[in-house]
Amino acid sequence: MNEVTLVTGATGNLGGHVLAQLLARGRRVRALSRRPPATGVSAVDWCQADLSSGQGLARALSGVGTVVHCATDGRTRDGDVMAAQHLIKAAAKAGAPHLLFVSIIGVDRHPLDYYRAKYDTERLIETSGLPYTILRAAQFHDMLHYALDRASRLPVMPVLARTSFQSVDTPHVAARAVELSAVGPSGRVADLPGPDTLTMADMARILLRVTGRRRPILPLVLPGRVPGAYRQGLHLAPAAQPGSRSFEDFLKEGPAVKVPAAVRRSR
Numbered sequence: 465m466n467e468v469t470l471v472t473g474a475t476g477n478l479g480g481h482v483l484a485q486l487l488a489r490g491r492r493v494r495a496l497s498r499r500p501p502a503t504g505v506s507a508v509d510w511c512q513a514d515l516s517s518g519q520g521l522a523r524a525l526s527g528v529g530t531v532v533h534c535a536t537d538g539r540t541r542d543g544d545v546m547a548a549q550h551l552i553k554a555a556a557k558a559g560a561p562h563l564l565f566v567s568i569i570g571v572d573r574h575p576l577d578y579y580r581a582k583y584d585t586e587r588l589i590e591t592s593g594l595p596y597t598i599l600r601a602a603q604f605h606d607m608l609h610y611a612l613d614r615a616s617r618l619p620v621m622p623v624l625a626r627t628s629f630q631s632v633d634t635p636h637v638a639a640r641a642v643e644l645s646a647v648g649p650s651g652r653v654a655d656l657p658g659p660d661t662l663t664m665a666d667m668a669r670i671l672l673r674v675t676g677r678r679r680p681i682l683p684l685v686l687p688g689r690v691p692g693a694y695r696q697g698l699h700l701a702p703a704a705q706p707g708s709r710s711f712e713d714f715l716k717e718g719p720a721v722k723v724p725a726a727v728r729r730s731r
Contacts (some may be wrong), residue, residue, distance in 0.1 A: 469492065473497065478637060486645075565599070596649055602657070
């Protein structure tokens, strides 16, 4: 493929993996971020733009055939929606490239504001008139690693009771996104959960075993709509799916703890 692929949020966790895999496949890549990277990559056209205002997007989208939209802001619900509005408007003026958006499983059901923002973004894309693909993935291993690592610093390790996750390896999601970017507009595609369905307590035990720590684990039933939705499994696919590295194998690689997009600005 000779067309240029633009990656939004290219300095973030998912965006960085998408960028690397596009380059590995010999694709022409333009990377969009609010701030330039500390060190450039010669094969990448780094483009500084601000999705929150739309500034710089016209240049970023010039000559682009596909956009892989990975940028996100977990601090407010409006941030992601406004970013999508600016991106869609600029893309429509730039010749209507294929827009591929990586979302989250269950965003149409789960009441968490971060997920609802993803769903609002999906609906904007579906009604934009742009050719599009929407890929919903499970929570990344990195997110559960962050949450459990923080919990493990306490004398007793609290976890959500009766709550399971199908966490997935970020490079696996990136590979699927890159594959879909080459296929072309596909609408809403099959969800991408991880290889296992594990309770949060089981994931805590795995983390403690792999890291050699000892803590009592305390499952808690928290009140409210959001913890209730997790207990109901509204963020889960009907079944786990092989292909991704498991959470345990991910931890055995000794990864650094990353602050997930849901709790910090990563765009």
